[in-house]
Amino acid sequence: MTETRDVRIALTFDYDAFSVWIGTFGATSPSMVSRGEFAPIALRRLLSLLSDHNIKSTFFVPGHTAFAFPDTVVAIRDADHEIGHHGWVHENPLSLDADKERWVMEKGFEALDKVVGVRPVGYRSPAWDNSPQTIPLLLEFGFEYESSLMGNDYEPYWCRLGDMFNDTDEHKWGKPVNLVEVPVAWHLDDFPHFEYVWAKAGILPGYRPASDLLEVWKGEFDYLYGRVGKGILNITMHPQVIGRGHRLLFLEEFIQYVAAKPGVSFTTIRDYVRDWRTGKSPSLPKDAGPARSEA
Secondary structure, eight states: OOSSOEEEEEEEEEOOTTHIIIIISOOOOHHHHHGGGGHHHHHHHHHHHHHHTTOOOEEEEOHHHHHHSHHHHHHHHHTTOEEEEOOSSOOOGGGSOHHHHHHHHHHHHHHHHHHHOOOOSEEOOGGGOOOTTHHHHHHHTTOSEEOOOOSOSSSOEEEEEOOBOOSSSOOBBOEEEEEEEOOOOGGGBSHHHHOOEEETTEEEOOOOOHHHHHHHHHHHHHHIIIIIOEEEEEEEEOHHHHTSHHHHHHHHHHHHHHHTSTTEEEOOHHHHHHHHTTTOOOOOOTTOOSOBOOO
């Protein structure tokens, strides 16, 4: 166990609003789409909560949200939170060809520039899926980090180009590149736990009590704090989900729980990545085997 602890908590928010229902779920029902209209109400509650606890966070904002609710995105910027890129209308990159993925990237940049004059340095893929062209695009557009993959839990790592994998050949490691991955995890995401969704692909039941997720998030924090002692806990939330009254009380209880421990601080992902990069250069994971590409 590490004696001197340096545990950073990243409370991140995907401000999807209408876009998740239109882009991901293909909604045509005004009722389903209207669920996104609660997002700006929840967003202002969250900004107040974060201000009360002097926390700076990262908000990943689709371009569609920036145009739909510009005043709230301005409020995020004016409160000195980080704004990251989150597509145009919450498109899954795997569903796009190369030209359309580039268009989505540019459209997201355009919206954030027009509404808040921000050029994001961080990216989170809608649906946490990357296509084969996503990392090259992120490098081309000068991103410092992305946060969509799941290859670690409490420590960032370097993204790679050219990984090769299938069900017959040995794994081929790609080339590490100058783009930091800040990993995510589904159990650290509020949406699948809380949100009820009926769609063609099936039903996401949601409706679980906040106490269940509080147990999970506390457990992850306790392990990081007590057994590892250093790293980042990267939590993903959605204003329209976490911003319901009883869930805000849960979030505040979690904030108070972790903030009471010495050696714990809150961070934007941008700030953590810039600190983590110090003295490091792109490399493969330390446990990577000998079957590596020549890329």
